[in-house]
Amino acid sequence: MATRLLLDEEPLVILPSLAAAVGLNESIILQQLHYWLERSNHIYEGHKWVYNTYEEWREQFPFWSESTIRRIITKLEKQGFIITGNFNRSKIDKTKWYRINYEKLTQLQDEQSTAQSDTSTVQNEQSTDEIDSPSAQNEQSICSNWTDDPLNLNRPIPENTTEITTEIKKEEVEEDARVRNYKEIIHFYEQNGFGVISDYLREKINAWVDDTSEDLVLEALKIAVENGAKKWVYVETILRDWFEKGYRTVEQVRAAQLAFKEQQAKKRSRKTVRTEMVPDWLNTDYSQYENNKESDDPEELERKRRELEERLKKYRD
Incomplete structure (x- = not known):
């Protein structure tokens, strides 16, 4: 897929408009990835893909460390300019495949064109206002604007130096x-x-x-x-x-581990309550003893005493 934001030539050359939009380092990675995609024969899901290890990327960018390359690629992934996939034969192989999201780059290109068109319209309106003024000073201003217009259309908007330094x-x-x-x-x-x-x-x-x-x-x-x-x-x-x-994050992992341990402890606690034998004394109905005590009269007690004495006498004989 063609786009004016990327080059098909082999030299590592980038366009200022792309660098201004996504960053200098990011534009270098995108341009080099585009170079390899143009020559790739690996087609999956209807798109061309390439795979390079970080060590192989570093051979192409010897002025960067592997960690820097990894950071730049990760940033482009998060921004949606690079899409990654896994097309390795082994499922446990975590090596990444890369392709460019050309649709997003085209959208970025359209946004840049719209912004430049708006800038051109504003400048033309300013030039018209100046033409209506007969003063010599305004005529010099018109000439100056005519000279600068082509440069302004292609020149990226300057960014705040303090913000750039802080970000770096x-x-x-x-x-x-x-x-x-x-x-x-x-x-x-x-x-x-x-x-x-x-x-x-x-x-x-x-x-x-x-x-x-x-x-x-x-x-x-x-x-x-x-x-x-x-x-x-x-x-x-x-x-x-x-x-x-x-x-x-490690905090999420440790929180999940703590929650799991608490859950297991609750399960063990519930299991102990279910399997523990309930003692007999817990189910004893003491009310029956109270009722018997109230129902016994003196005559009944005397009768039971005599029966007990007769049984003891027979036992002795």
């Missing part, structure tokens, strides 16, 4: 935190008996970090150690369960 610093802080957390995952994995991380396993860890978070992957590793199951397949089973249940 925020991204740098977030990236540094991701790098630290990822290094902690690798260190924990290798120092707690899981073994040495291969390139294949490193890629799977990266995929789970993208789908969940560094904190959740580390939490799953800790649970595996506590349960004495230091195998990646066990860790991946935990992560898959959390992902399917929609847990995205």
Whole structure:
């Protein structure tokens, strides 16, 4: 699908309009992905798809770290410009396939055209007002506008420098935190008996970090150690369960674990109440003793005493 926002040529060239709309780094990724999609023979669900590991992406962008590439791609996914899928033969293989959402890019292109058209209309109206004025100063202003109009139509709207600086610093802080957390995952994995991380396993860890978070992957590793199951397949089973249940933070996982423990404790408590033998004394009707006490008269008591003495006498004889 053709769009004026992307190039079909091999060199890594981007359009200023795309960079202004989605960001410089994001536009570089989109342009390179478009390059590979144009040459891809992998067609699924009616679209072309490509797959590159983060390590392979880094070979194409040596000026970025893997964590930076992962962050940029994740951002484009959330914005809807990149769509991911899983077309691997094995269901447990979490490697991602990528395609561009060309429909969304076309929509962005139309929005840009509309914005430029509105800008041109406003400028033309201003020029008309200036033409109506006979002063020499206004004539110079008209000439100036005529000269700048073509440039203004193609020039992206300037952004606030303070906002840009703040955003860059925020991204740098977030990236540094991701790098630290990822290094902690690798260190924990290798120092707690899981073994040495291969390139294949490193890629799977990266995929789970993208789908969940560094904190959740580390939490799953800790649970595996506590349960004495230091195998990646066990860790991946935990992560898959959390992902399917929609847990995205460690706090959500721990809250769910606490709720489960409380539920199990209530079940055990109810089971104990059901199976416990009720003592006989609890069912004794003491009212019958009270009634007998009130109904006995002196003559009846004397008769019972004599009968008891006769039985004892016969027993002695």
